[in-house]
Amino acid sequence: MGKILITGGAGYIGTHTCVELLNSGYEVAVIDNLSNSDRKSLERVKQITSKEVSFYEGDILDSDILGRIFEENKIDAVIHFAALKAVGESVEKPLDYYKVNIAGTLELLNAMKKYNVKKMVFSSSATVYGVNNPAPYKEDMPLSATNPYGTTKVFIERILDDLYTSDNDWAIAKLRYFNPIGAHESGLIGENPNGIPNNLMPFITQVAVGKREYLGVFGDDYETRDGTGVRDYIHVVDLSLGHIKALESLENKKGSEAYNLGTGKGYSVFDIVKAFEKVNHVEIKYEIMPRRAGDIAESYADVKKAERELKWKADKDIEDMCRDSWNWQKNNPNGYK
Numbered sequence: 007m008g009k010i011l012i013t014g015g016a017g018y019i020g021t022h023t024c025v026e027l028l029n030s031g032y033e034v035a036v037i038d039n040l041s042n043s044d045r046k047s048l049e050r051v052k053q054i055t056s057k058e059v060s061f062y063e064g065d066i067l068d069s070d071i072l073g074r075i076f077e078e079n080k081i082d083a084v085i086h087f088a089a090l091k092a093v094g095e096s097v098e099k100p101l102d103y104y105k106v107n108i109a110g111t112l113e114l115l116n117a118m119k120k121y122n123v124k125k126m127v128f129s130s131s132a133t134v135y136g137v138n139n140p141a142p143y144k145e146d147m148p149l150s151a152t153n154p155y156g157t158t159k160v161f162i163e164r165i166l167d168d169l170y171t172s173d174n175d176w177a178i179a180k181l182r183y184f185n186p187i188g189a190h191e192s193g194l195i196g197e198n199p200n201g202i203p204n205n206l207m208p209f210i211t212q213v214a215v216g217k218r219e220y221l222g223v224f225g226d227d228y229e230t231r232d233g234t235g236v237r238d239y240i241h242v243v244d245l246s247l248g249h250i251k252a253l254e255s256l257e258n259k260k261g262s263e264a265y266n267l268g269t270g271k272g273y274s275v276f277d278i279v280k281a282f283e284k285v286n287h288v289e290i291k292y293e294i295m296p297r298r299a300g301d302i303a304e305s306y307a308d309v310k311k312a313e314r315e316l317k318w319k320a321d322k323d324i325e326d327m328c329r330d331s332w333n334w335q336k337n338n339p340n341g342y343k
């Protein structure tokens with residue numbers, strides 16, 4: 007137990023991870039510039055856990071504030087969520103993505119090195135498997151990317167590997183998330199996208215709550231069971247618990263290791279729509295649209311390495327994910343506003 011610095015801790019996965027860390031007895035410091043989140047999210051974390059985090063509103067590109075955080079707190083390890091994450095936007099604004107994701111990570115790593123904090127859990131993504139590997143994806147498959155967002159994740163993984171090679175004191179877990187959905191069962195925290203959602207589940211919940219008329223299904227002619235895209239959806243609370251297991255593994259394991267965090271099961275767009283309608287007793291209108299550029303037919307994880315080495319396994323099923331996503335959205339139709 008000790009104090010963990012969470013970058014991007016006011017965001018979707020960050021808030022859920024704050025809750026699980028606090029509930030497990032860790033102390034938490036958060037740096038977040040609120041560029042894609044609301045400070046109310048951390049008040050909700052307090053409401054759920056009855057515990058405070060030390061919050062620093064600031065940018066991971068700012069070495070002064072990073073220095074201040076390491077001076078004022080005895081940090082044992084860092085969980086690094088802060089990043090820009092919209093694939094389409096990354097194609098329009100590659101320099102922003104390289105700056106925040108890559109230069110931001112370098113700033114953070116330099117501060118960690120200076121203060122001799124050499125344990126990091128990094129948010130990578132299944133996107134690093136690119137478009138040429140067959141599912142299920144295994145951690146030792148070759149990595150590639152088709153857009154600047156994905157490229158930042160591939161580059162950072164490589165930077166972390168090089169850092170460990172240069173100094174074997176580092177202990178790094180690179181967690182490749184599949185498709186996080188769902189929300190804390192309290193309905194107090196959840197995913198809160200700005201503008202029109204890019205991802206499937208927030209779009210579905212916005213249709214359910216009446217903010218959007220229908221879901222556009224991006225292609226029904228893929229080589230999958232029902233023609234729609236297949237993904238490995240994972241409940242955000244399971245994902246957060248995976249971070250705690252990864253942190254624990256860093257206590258006695260140096261290196262730079264990648265782990266898939268998924269359920270190992272693939273569900274199609276139609277599977278998700280049907281499950282959502284069934285558990286929540288709402289209708290989701292949809293229309294078939296053309297394929298979305300850059301999408302692949304199917305993506306799901308081989309989860310054996312995380313089971314074996316982290317002693318972690320996702321527990322919640324697709325109905326839990328649909329129920330909790332809806333519980334969050336219907337209680338907070340305008341997010342934290």
Ligand code: NAD
Nearest residue numbers: 014017018019038039040041042043065066088089129131
């Ligand atoms: P999010 O946008 O909700 O959270 C990211 C947080 O980082 C936000 O609160 C944002 O304000 C903050 N932030 C952004 N730039 C910052 C900066 N320069 N300085 C300080 N704070 C900054 O996103 P999320 O879904 O919680 O994702 C967290 C991480 O997981 C990201 O690295 C993302 O790439 C990765 N990831 C997410 C998914 C997904 O589907 N949600 C999938 C794979 C990987």
Ligand code: UFG
Nearest residue numbers: 131132133204205206207209222223224235236237275301
């Ligand atoms: N989809 C629709 N309609 C929508 C949104 C999505 O039909 O309005 C479909 C997609 O075509 C895909 C599936 O629903 O088949 C899931 O799409 P998401 O956008 O929710 O998720 P992706 O797997 O495409 O993207 C996620 C992350 C990215 C990451 C990528 C690869 O959001 O950050 O996985 O790992 F890069």
